[in-house]
């Protein structure tokens with residue numbers, strides 16, 4: 001049996017949250033297997049439109065034969081630029097379901113998974129130069145330490161960074177098996193969990209996932225029509241914090257609210273979800289990859 005490209009996470013919740021207007025224009029920033037996109041299309045009339053981004057050309061094969069769909073095989077950090085190119089100044093809803101698809105993860109040659117041996121690649125966009133091998137061979141010890149600590153929450157990030165720098169003077173660190181074997185001596189705790197954290201950190205760095213998310217979020221308020229909704233599904237606490245802060249205050253840093261000082265609220269978004277929406281027990285059981293998903297939704301204010 002052929003494996004599903006990707007099972008959409010929080011599907012019902014996303015579609016409800018977007019409150020799809022039949023004649024509206026919607027953007028799916030992360031088309032992947034098209035699960036969310038297809039559900040949006042079902043809600044749209046013949047006049048509606050769906051703009052689907054995916055920086056991985058492979059996602060194109062999942063496009064439905066549907067004239068209402070415009071596919072943009074680029075990074076969603078260029079959201080506004082590509083919408084303008086298609087003469088779209090404002091849209092009714094924007095969705096992003098971050099991270100990699102199951103297909104990318106399960107495709108050994110892409111190098112995302114610790115389960116297979118392949119080159120240390122991890123690029124979502126194969127037109128990009130930088131691979132995981134480049135990060136491992138070119139980054140300074142401090143840079144490696146920081147990324148393993150922050151993106152992977154690897155307990156011995158400092159030792160790991162030092163070991164990589166020592167190893168690379170004698171070996172190439174080109175393949176997954178070579179990399180894992182070379183690190184056997186410093187693995188802390190369960191090796192599967194340890195390598196999953198190390199790989200997650202490398203993937204986030206290779207694809208500049210936090211940088212792309214920030215750039216995309218900043219383009220959301222000017223692109224949304226008043227009353228339009230934005231829905232973001234994250235899988236990492238750093239991503240969730242960026243989305244939470246941006247929806248609440250229009251910036252990424254956590255700021256103390258002083259109730260005695262009236263500040264001008266320049267934020268054009270109003271969060272709809274105080275707490276993130278998470279998958280039900282049933283969904284987590286049926287689709288374990290949904291486990292760490294968090295959905296946050298915001299609405300563009302009618303008047304600012």
Ligand SMILES: C[S@@+](CC[C@H](N)C(=O)[O-])C[C@H]1O[C@@H](n2cnc3c(N)ncnc32)[C@H](O)[C@@H]1O
Nearest residue numbers: 008030032033034035036054055056075076097
């Ligand atoms: C979790 S999957 C999305 C799955 C999709 N919602 C579905 O129902 O099948 C994420 C997809 O977004 C793409 N992606 C991730 N970051 C991206 C970015 N910055 N720009 C464009 N596409 C991105 C990945 O290539 C992947 O195909």
